Amino acid sequence: MHHEHQRIGGALDVLTRGIFPFFERELLAVYGSKWEEVARPSFRGQSPSAAQNNLWDAHAILTVMWEHWNAVFRYRMGLPERSLVSELRDFRNRWAHQATFTEDDSYRVLDSAQRLLFAAGAVDEVEEIEDRKIEVLRSKLGRRVNEEQARVRFNNVRLTDVVLYVICGIAIISTTFLMFGATHLGPALLIAAFTAFVFGYFIYQRMTATTPVYGVHECQKCSKVIYSEVCPYCDPPSRSSSSIIKGSGSSMRFPPFRDAPTEVKP
Numbered sequence: 001m002h003h004e005h006q007r008i009g010g011a012l013d014v015l016t017r018g019i020f021p022f023f024e025r026e027l028l029a030v031y032g033s034k035w036e037e038v039a040r041p042s043f044r045g046q047s048p049s050a051a052q053n054n055l056w057d058a059h060a061i062l063t064v065m066w067e068h069w070n071a072v073f074r075y076r077m078g079l080p081e082r083s084l085v086s087e088l089r090d091f092r093n094r095w096a097h098q099a100t101f102t103e104d105d106s107y108r109v110l111d112s113a114q115r116l117l118f119a120a121g122a123v124d125e126v127e128e129i130e131d132r133k134i135e136v137l138r139s140k141l142g143r144r145v146n147e148e149q150a151r152v153r154f155n156n157v158r159l160t161d162v163v164l165y166v167i168c169g170i171a172i173i174s175t176t177f178l179m180f181g182a183t184h185l186g187p188a189l190l191i192a193a194f195t196a197f198v199f200g201y202f203i204y205q206r207m208t209a210t211t212p213v214y215g216v217h218e219c220q221k222c223s224k225v226i227y228s229e230v231c232p233y234c235d236p237p238s239r240s241s242s243s244i245i246k247g248s249g250s251s252m253r254f255p256p257f258r259d260a261p262t263e264v265k266p
Contacts, residue, residue: 008106012092062089091105
């Protein structure tokens with residue numbers, strides 16, 4: 001989802017802003033003023049933003065923390081925080097390669113970033129991440145509640161329809177036997193069997209139907225607002241379905257516009 005990709009990018013930005021003071025302080029305490037020269041070889045020839053204008057992004061910070069853990073960061077953090085660094089590095093790499101994420105992934109990144117920030121003493125950023133976590137939970141819970149309410153309404157309507165089908169079927173069959181059963185038993189049995197088959201089919205269709213989606217809603221895959229049950233962004237119509245309008249052999253193609261011939265006066 002594009003929206004989840006943005007959420008994870010925002011979480012990484014907050015992580016970078018909050019953990020950098022701790023990151024710089026610890027490296028400075030061990031390596032002194034030349035800590036950047038010592039840290040940069042950890043990139044193994046890569047060109048992160050840390051190599052330009054002394055800017056450090058999440059990739060650079062997490063990579064250096066992982067590579068210099070035993071020499072620098074293990075004195076302030078423990079093995080749980082080391083696992084968080086590894087996990088966040090993996091998510092950051094997937095994010096950079098435009099991987100697809102879910103709400104659960106976003107919450108996992110936010111929670112891991114919050115724990116690492118808490119260990120680094122970044123109080124303000126911890127609170128900001130908490131607000132973002134609540135936003136993810138609110139979005140997920142709101143959609144689940146709406147889906148559950150729609151499912152309950154649909155099941156109530158379906159139950160009503162099934163009861164009406166049963167009543168109508170029984171009424172038609174009973175009336176048929178009362179009116180024609182004594183004199184025309186064969187046709188009455190045929191009508192009763194046909195009625196039972198038709199209403200049985202209607203009941204089967206209603207019982208096996210899935211909950212429809214009505215009105216304007218948000219696509220669960222791409223989070224875009226759509227007006228139909230099938231998302232045109234995730235499941236675009238096939239080329240064959242649009243050939244009526246723009247196909248080369250279509251009879252609905254408009255002839256090219258030409259100016260009307262001008263009358264030449266003698």
